[in-house]
Amino acid sequence: MFPQEFQHLIAGVTAQLDGRPLDASLAAWLNATWPAGSTTFRELAQACRDGVAEGWLCNREAGGIRYGRIFKALPETHGFSVDVVAMQDIAGPHHVHPHGEIDLIMPLTEGATFDGHPAGWCVYGPGSAHRPTVANGRALVLYLLPQGAIEFTAT
Template sequence: MTPEKFQAQIADVTREIKGRPLDKTLQAFLNERFPATGPEFQAIAAACRDAVAAGWMCDREHGGIKFGRVVKPCPEIDDFSVDVVEMTDIAGPHHVHPNGEIDMIMPLEGDAKFDGHGGGWFVYGPGSAHRPTVSGGRAYVLYLLPQGAIEFTRASA
């Protein structure tokens, strides 16, 4: 797996969601079109495992969370950025999603859940905020951020 091949895989997803509002309708669409047990989802999950093993994904660590921006916003993926984190039973830093956030949740060990959701897709709308939390095990979470917009805060909740 190379960064270029990974970006091409993500482009298959972003092409299908380009211009759609980030809301529960989009979440339902993603879970139907790219289900967690489906071949596209599983291929992206395998690519993440391979890229982490190769050392170019989740290549930074802070506070027990491995992370990294894999792709900056660009026309090839419809101006989304791609970040991937690896988390095990931990809460991350509080942040706001000015344009929303699309999460691809990939449990790796145990009954890992991200913000209470198991394997699949979860969508936060524009202006939402949270302290991202993985509980019940270990997971990768891939974040698609429109225009790469994220604002870390000092809030604790």
């Protein structure tokens, strides 16, 4: 897998998200359309695992968290930036999502959760904030941010 192939894979998802409100109904739709174990979920998870192993994903580290923005918000990704983080039993830095955030949770340890969510999709609406937390093991989390907008806070 190369970054260009990964971008094409992501674009197949973001094309379906373009213009949709980031809310609970979107989270329900994502989990019904591409649930954990579906072909799309498995392809995205494998691409993320491969990208980490090959060093082009999660190529930075701070505070015990590996992370990296692989794509800025691009027309090819329908205005979403793409970040992937690798976390294990840790809370990340507090931040605000000015336009919302869509997360794909890919446990590497069976039973690992992200903000209490198991494998699958989680959506945070515009103006929401959190300290991203992985519990019960290791997980990769793919973040889609509209317009790449994120604001880290001192909280």
